[in-house]
Amino acid sequence: MQLKTAVILGVAAAAEARKCMDLNVPVSISSRNGVFDYMPAKTEIEATNFFLNLAQQGGNYTDDLLTGYDTIKGDYNLACTYCEPDDGPGEVLQLMTHGIGFDRSYWDLPFNNYNYSYAMEANDKGYSTFTWDRLGIGMSDHGDGVNEIQLFLEVAALQELTRRLQEGQVCGVKHKYEKIAHLGHSFGSAITYNFVNMYPDMSSGAVFTGFSQVPNYIAYFALGGNFVPSDMVAPLKGEYPPGYFAPKSSYGVHVNFFAPHDFDPEVLALAAKKGQPASVGELLTVGAGTAAKNSFAGPVFIITGERDIPFCGGDCTSTMMAGVDAPDLIAVSKPMFAQASSFDYHIVEGAGHGLNLAYSHETTYGKILDFFSSKIN
């Protein structure tokens, strides 16, 4: 019977050589959140004013709006997808947190017969994978966009997911994973950075994609995104409470995520159509904790597109404008991970911020999986 299965698998498409399950994971979590004095924008003009304030050089709009801190506590449902190789759970589980603009399908895009799926390649290489819609986004529970859905609560959600997966307490995932590595994209990398710093013993390895610790270029993202209240974007109308922003058209998605000549226009159209918003609270806490040195003692890998807009201003290899003393903008992170057992990084030539959606994704996936095979085992 085993043999027969193996033979059939041998001729089946790669896409079938794994088992995947959509899961709903209820969590009870709390965090210390910022309290912001901000009335959610209802019009395009109010939204644009928010982003002009956020982008002001030398300013700190987060501080301008902050009136104090409060503990937020709640029960939330998280929409997740778990996959394992057909021959059973991998030794290592890769837990992935997506960034602004997407949901968990960023890691496992069905487009073009899963050609763009990082998760599928990881499953093919023997890893189990777990992706989740960030708390507040996609099919996970939504919440108050200003004072509830902030980086801090999302870090708490990631911690709870990790703990439960380690203890075999996620319904549908019987295996107890001793080794869980954490991957993030963009804002998901910022969540992951805070998570491994706060709970360094809970992770076997950290991969930050679409990330740097040079804060100078967030304004490009804020102004380039052409953000409006998410209710004004047709596919999102009625989906979110006030306090969420999304790009008005594919223009903002293109500027922030896609580099010239490194993408299929159909993928841009798909990203714009399926795009998810960001909350005010997320945008105001996007830089929280990432200026601090990280206490994580495991292996670290950073991979960012050469032409990344939010984290490199369109060129990760140029340090002149940022005035940093490092060979490039990603190398700036090396001293931030002074405790790490190893620190490696790669700048993907010609790629933009949305690495997984680029033609160059094969390079990106190869580098990440090389990191896994050489540093985590």
Ligand SMILES: *[C@@H]1O[C@H](CO)[C@@H](O)[C@H](O)[C@H]1NC(C)=O
């Ligand atoms: C901006 O203000 C917030 C809230 O006071 C603070 O935590 C953060 O460190 C400030 N950012 C910078 C770059 O000074």
Ligand SMILES: *[C@@H]1O[C@H](CO)[C@@H](O)[C@H](O)[C@H]1NC(C)=O
């Ligand atoms: C995806 O397509 C590219 C270009 O046709 C090809 O080189 C690559 O091997 C494909 N990857 C997968 C996982 O099918």
